[in-house]
Amino acid sequence: MSITDEIDLILDHYRNPRNFGEISDAHVKHKDSNPLCGDVVELYLKLDGDRVVDVKFKGKGCAISQASASMLTERLFNKTLDEVVKLTKADILDMLKIELSPVRLKCALLSLKVLKGGVYSYLGRKLEDLEE
Numbered sequence: 001m002s003i004t005d006e007i008d009l010i011l012d013h014y015r016n017p018r019n020f021g022e023i024s025d026a027h028v029k030h031k032d033s034n035p036l037c038g039d040v041v042e043l044y045l046k047l048d049g050d051r052v053v054d055v056k057f058k059g060k061g062c063a064i065s066q067a068s069a070s071m072l073t074e075r076l077f078n079k080t081l082d083e084v085v086k087l088t089k090a091d092i093l094d095m096l097k098i099e100l101s102p103v104r105l106k107c108a109l110l111s112l113k114v115l116k117g118g119v120y121s122y123l124g125r126k127l128e129d130l131e132e
């Protein structure tokens with residue numbers, strides 16, 4: 001893939017986001033923003049046990065933040081929560097395949113921040129339930 005193909009792919013995800021919407025009975029629902037600009041991503045995961053069976057997101061913001069969220073949702077189907085929490089910055093960069101400045105890196109990592117925040121608070125709630 002050339003750099004223009006990669007940019008085209010990012011723009012395609014931005015203009016035609018995959019898995020865009022809400023899940024009304026989601027087990028994980030989490031929203032966060034990039035403090036630098038206020039752009040937002042909200043993510044929903046439906047689980048069967050600890051496996052992701054459905055994913056949706058909503059958001060508004062720059063092409064990188066929204067395309068990164070769209071691309072990330074495609075990678076979450078059928079993953080276990082264990083696998084989800086192991087996703088890293090390197091996985092996101094590998095997915096986007098372009099060089100990013102530090103400011104743009106924050107855009108790219110917003111969806112990962114939302115994903116991890118949502119999964120960790122879901123796991124925390126489960127732990128509290130077990131302790132009660």
Ligand code: FES
Pocket residue numbers: 034036037038039061062063064065106107110
């Ligand atoms: Fe706001 Fe990219 S400029 S997340």
